[in-house]
Amino acid sequence: MDWLRLQKALAIEAERGFNDLEGNQHRFSEFLALTLREPPTELPIVEQERLRAIAREFSRYSDLTFAQRQHLVADTRRVLYQTKRSAEDRAQAEESEGALAKVSEGIAQDSDNTAATAATPTRTAPKTKVPKAIPLVEKSSRLTLDQSVTYLPGVGAKNAERLAKLGLHTVRDLLYYYPRDHIDYARQVNIRDLEPGETVTLIGTVKNCTVFNSPRNPKLAIFEMTVRDHTGQIKLSRFYAGARFRSRGWQEQQKRLYPPGAVVAASGLVKQGKAGKTLDDPQIEVIDHIGGSIESMKVGRVVPVYPLTEGVQADVVRKAVLGALPAVSQLQEALPNGLREKYGLVGIQEAIAHIHFPPEGESLAAARRRLVFDEFFYLQLGLLKRRQTQRQEQTSAVLAPTGKLIDEFYNILPFQLTNAQQRVVNDILNDLQQTAPMNRLVQGDVGSGKTVVAVVAILAAIQAGFQAALMAPTEVLAEQHYRKLVGWFNPLHLSVELLTGSTKAAKRRQIHDDLATGALPLLVGTHALIEDPVQFSRLGLVVIDEQHRFGVQQRARLQQKGDHPHVLTMTATPIPRTLALTLHGDLDVSQIDELPPGRKAIQTNVLTAKERSHAYDLMRREIAQGRQVYIVLPLVEESEKLDLKSAIEEYQRLRDVIFPEFQIGLLHGRMTSAEKDEAISQFREGQTQILVSTTVVEVGVDVPNATVMLIEHAERFGLSQLHQLRGRVGRGAAQSFCLLMSSTKSETARQRLKVLEQSQDGFFISEMDMRFRGPGEVLGTRQSGLPDFALASLVEDQDVLNLAREAAETAMTKDPTLDRWPLMKSELTYRYRKLMGGTILT
Structure with missing residues (x-):
């Protein structure tokens, strides 16, 4: 099953507004239904049935509402990701141990004390050498960053085809293909000191080793070994599925690899089984003697775990990355020395080398921090550059902050604006007077009165002779806005119309005509507002409610209906600061943090x-x-x-x-x-x-x-x-x-x-929601402009994000053109487009 193609189809459908896109051969829903109807037979029955159930849901996709389509697409992406991860884990469990080829001349710096760093003296077996670390590499005259992976040691044409499924075509691709996790097998522990839940390496001698066919499962072969050291003994098991593992020749070969008395190093997660403690799916390597060197890519070291896809084994990626590492010496440092020193960041060459094969935990943490900083920094720099560009644009609608309509509106309101509402109104009216188009987000908890604030902005546009548009994600919400606005606009002798997918054809034509002539000052609606027939005479203000429910392109299409109109976006889903910086780092943000008087806590x-x-x-x-x-x-x-x-x-x-x-x-x-x-x-x-x-x-x-x-x-x-x-x-x-x-x-x-x-605090609740479920779930859909970070986590790396924002603001203050840092400017162009998929530049 082509997981990448499925995920890409789901991502595009969400980005384009869940409209059941038409492909070359099938509609989106037909493609998903046909593909998931026949899941891979190697998947467990439960997972196959789950995919078939999803296929049935997609077969009736045309009957689903917008929200139901959103949920189905989001749920499917999560299920596919989980299923793929499970398949990867099973694939890794079936891999045979591959000996690591000698590290090339470019690898330097041995680190023989890695195992001792994490263990206490009483629990460490100090005499056995851990694998050679791979901290930094020397220059390689043979490798270039743009060289094909085909020519790397141990890769070849067939493995290059497999790596291409992961989008890995060049040496540079491999270096920037970060592990999704690391397993720390570097710490050596005596058998009696094993603790369930720890990942460790133990050294001992083989007491006995046997391989036999499972009496319960005809497709399964079972490998069992008993290992002992001076503190005790342990039984290790591995399971192999496939016909070749049931052959007597293969089983005898395995037993010859591990004869009684042989010294082995075994790494894995300690588990408590029925027969006592054991290692889950252990990685095993024979070594010369107690204290001998471990040469394996898996045993006794911090092991990188890469995202995989069907047909690509973990060792293929590990060996390819290892072969590419000498080329890190060609990576150029884009961040100025002063910036790196200020924020305590290691160099890019060291970071890339150590994110793949760190000598120990501290090196891995330092490497990850640098690379996470880079992801956040270039995003924030790009957002700030975008805001700068927007402020250099000239809007056709420079609006006066006061006027007859706004005064009359205040008079008919049966209540006074809260202090928070008035503060936000002042922010908006100040923006509307500028020659640069407003781009402001208003956040407010449920019931805080965002609509009233938006109406003041709408009236400012209308009294200056411009039109306004208010777009909401659902017909129910659009209808609610329309009802409120009719009640407020009728006393002001202003017309307002509602345009949704349910609007009758005759009414729709009338609305189109009135918009084009300028007779209709305000149009409220759903996605129907961005359809091609909708043409405004003089659009001066765009208001988007629950804006996170719209894709970036949908929001942009509505803005393109006018000549650089002012844009006011609103959300009643309070967004944590880290999420707001990531999504809206280019916006001015106002917050209505006060509820109308008289409201009691629920x-x-x-x-x-x-x-x-x-x-x-x-x-x-x-x-x-x-x-x-x-x-x-x-x-x-x-x-x-x-x-x-x-x-x-x-x-x-x-x-x-x-x-x-x-x-x-x-x-x-x-x-x-x-x-x-x-x-x-x-x-x-x-x-x-x-x-x-x-x-x-x-x-x-x-x-x-x-x-x-x-x-x-x-x-x-x-x-x-x-x-x-x-x-x-x-x-x-x-x-x-x-x-x-x-x-x-x-x-x-x-x-x-x-x-x-x-x-009752929506901002606190959303922060907790993000910690429990992740940022994509808080927003209700992954396709809301949220960048797809390779390493960074908005939950775990909030402090790094704040530092990156600070650094980006400092850089923009010193030189808004970034010309004094040509490497950084070039890196920004590459990373920002790649991170945001180009859509944020629409």
Whole structure:
């Protein structure tokens, strides 16, 4: 199975807005359905069935909503990644030990005390020499960075074809193909001192060795060896799947390799088995004697673990990288010496050599820190250069900060702006007066009043004779914005229209005509706004709500409808600082960090199935006081694979069994727009007391009278999404409640949910969500402009990111052209485009 091609197809589909792209032979969904319908037979049955289930989902892709497509694509990417990783691990378990070819002349610096660095004197076997370290390499006149991998020692044409599957064509490609992990086998331990969970190397003599066919699995051969040292003995096992391993000749050969009395070094992860401690999938090498040198690429050293694909074995990559290492001497240092000294960074040659084959843990940490810094630094430098370029552009819309429309709007508002809202309005109005187009992100927690702030900007554009566009990711949210704006614009005698995929053809043509003539000042809509027929007469302001749900190209297409219009983006999903720097390092950011007065904190509780009756009692009490209730579920229909409540099934049960005395509505993504509007209208107007819904209710449904939200299977949602859902209640003056129903036994899952009990702060919650699940999951989709780092982690490397941002700002202050650092400028051009896939430069 071509994992890379599948992942690329999923990435492109997400980048282009989940529109089921048309390929040369098939549509995207057809390609996925056909490919996953017949998974590789070597995969376990469970994994095969999981891929077939995904194939069935893609066969009905055209019927899914935008959000459901997002979730399916994201889930598929995660499943494929996990399946590929499992396949790699199994492939490594089947590899035979390959002896390491002698390190070439270019490798220098032995490090004979590596094993002693991590072990205490009582647990170390100090006499045995560990493998020669590969810290730095001398110049090689034979190798060049652009040379084909075919000519490296031990590679050849066949292995070059295999490496090409990983995108590795040249020596430079290999040097920058970083390991995804390292296993530290450098520490030597006596057998009696083995501790489960540690990765170690032990030295001992072979007591006995046998190889036999498994009596239970006809395709499996089992290798067993007993090794002893002066402190005890241990039984080691390896398993080989395949016909050739069942041959008597191969099995006898293995036994001859390890005769009784032979001295061996064995490395692996210590596990506690039924027969005592052992090493999981041990790597074994025969050495001359106790204290002899270990020459293996795996045994007794820090071993690099590379990302692999089908048909490419780990040792092929390791040997190729080893052969390429002498060429690191040709790498030029792009960072100025002063910068490296200030931030304590090792040189690029040392970093590249040690990220692959570090002599010990400290060298690996220093190498990784330098390379992570580089990834962050060039991204931040690129974002700052982009902001500089934007500020040099001239906008056609230079807008006055005051005017009749804005004054009248303030007069009709039934409330005063909060201090935070007024501060952000001032930021925006100041931007609108500049000749450079505004590019500002407004972050605000659920219910903080971002829409009102956006309306002030829209009115500033309209009163100056320009048009404005407001784009939202879903029809529900676009409809909600439209309703609010109609209520505010009618008293101002301004027209506003709504354009979505459900807009009738005649109405659509009228909107197009009014836009083109300039008769329509404001258009609200979904992705329909970026279609080609939509042409503005004089677009001066673009407002994008929940902007992280749109791809970079989608946002750019809307901006291209005008002549360098001002851009205001908004999000109700608070983003941690590290994520904001990575995604929006080129934007000016304003934060509405204050809720309107009178709002009470939402009382949040995590409940088990045993406490369900308490939840129902609370609902009855609230409804008796004239309040309303949301019940949210993760699925539309019952799933055969998962024991989850579905919205339809639960709606019927609640209506017929639990709450027959109340009117209950149903809302989910597969309903037509008219059906959704009807369900929301009935709930908004109080005709239904309970609304059973999927996550389509997450944004856009604003019913101040709703005071209770019950979320079933809460462990299936991310914290940021739960916080968004919770924001549907607590929008009035009455005390509101959020009940998180979960039957999970996972302690980690329960700890996640407890965060919501303890905090109402969206920024803190999103930070915790990122730590638990990763940045891509916090954003809801990987295709949101998030760079694909090779090494850097936004969770683990926050301190390095902050230093890299500081360094980039300093460099831009000293020389915005970067001409004084030509190597750094050249590296920026290469890295920035590669890291962002070119899309951020659109």
